[in-house]
Amino acid sequence: MLFLGCTQRVRQNNANEVKIDTPVVATAIREDVERVIYDLNNDNRPDTITLTTPPAEGDPGLFQTITISFNGMHQQSFKAKDVWDLVDSSFLAVTKNEVPSKQVFIHKEPGQTLIFLFGYIYGAGRGEFSIIRIRDNKAKLVFDDHLDNPLQLTDFDNDGKAELLGRNEGEMYMDIDSINARIGVYFPFYIYSFKDSCIIDETMTQQYNEDNYVWAGLKYREDIKVAYPNDGSRPYIIQ
Ligand SMILES: [Ca+2]
Ligand SMILES: [Ca+2]
Numbered sequence: 001m002l003f004l005g006c007t008q009r010v011r012q013n014n015a016n017e018v019k020i021d022t023p024v025v026a027t028a029i030r031e032d033v034e035r036v037i038y039d040l041n042n043d044n045r046p047d048t049i050t051l052t053t054p055p056a057e058g059d060p061g062l063f064q065t066i067t068i069s070f071n072g073m074h075q076q077s078f079k080a081k082d083v084w085d086l087v088d089s090s091f092l093a094v095t096k097n098e099v100p101s102k103q104v105f106i107h108k109e110p111g112q113t114l115i116f117l118f119g120y121i122y123g124a125g126r127g128e129f130s131i132i133r134i135r136d137n138k139a140k141l142v143f144d145d146h147l148d149n150p151l152q153l154t155d156f157d158n159d160g161k162a163e164l165l166g167r168n169e170g171e172m173y174m175d176i177d178s179i180n181a182r183i184g185v186y187f188p189f190y191i192y193s194f195k196d197s198c199i200i201d202e203t204m205t206q207q208y209n210e211d212n213y214v215w216a217g218l219k220y221r222e223d224i225k226v227a228y229p230n231d232g233s234r235p236y237i238i239q
Contacts, residue, residue, distance in 0.1 A: 036099050038106060040113045041137045045071035051103055061085045061120040062103060068139045076139045082127035085120040088150065095153045107153055109161055111135065114194065116150065125169055131198055142198040156191060156204050163204065164192040168220065179227060186216050186224035
């Protein structure tokens with residue numbers, strides 16, 4: 001028993017010796033595996049994210065398992081309900097990825113780190129979108145649901161924590177030349193906050209839609225006709 005205690009202490013010392021001053025970012029790709037090295041829990045030790053389990057040849061998507069190994073601690077794995085794919089290039093165009101990966105998106109802020117995994121997009125929409133939150137050295141899947149278009153991660157209310165802007169696809173069914181607009185259903189933007197878990201912040205969501213779209217509640221509605229001007233100006237409800 002004493003010997004075991006000694007061994008553990010030595011291991012602890014060794015772990016401290018590899019402690020580094022700055023976070024390391026590196027990516028190495030093997031045939032069917034991507035490994036991303038990044039300090040996820042902000043303890044100045046590089047952690048490892050491994051993306052594995054590619055789908056059968058010919059099937060859509062790129063990987064189905066993510067394993068997070070906290071340096072000197074435990075590891076946790078999460079599986080896709082369906083399959084994950086590349087991070088949307090339109091999302092990367094407006095939101096900075098902390099790691100040079102095309103398959104995993106990471107955002108770090110004081111107190112927590114968020115990992116976004118983008119599900120494969122089928123003709124009928126994206127199969128799933130997943131968010132893993134890291135807090136207090138633990139990874140938790142806080143969102144794994146239908147969201148067609150994650151659009152941008154930004155701090156909408158200036159409280160130091162980022163929110164996610166997203167939207168599902170909405171149907172356009174008519175062009176009206178006289179008003180130079182397309183007519184379609186009501187499909188609002190959503191703002192998700194990560195203060196506790198991952199929930200739609202109704203106040204910020206309403207404000208964003210009022211400022212940029214129209215507001216008629218959180219639900220997708222086919223019975224509301226919205227005009228989408230072809231010149232890109234603000235949509236409006238038509239009676
Ligand atoms: Ca770490
Ligand atoms: Ca915020």
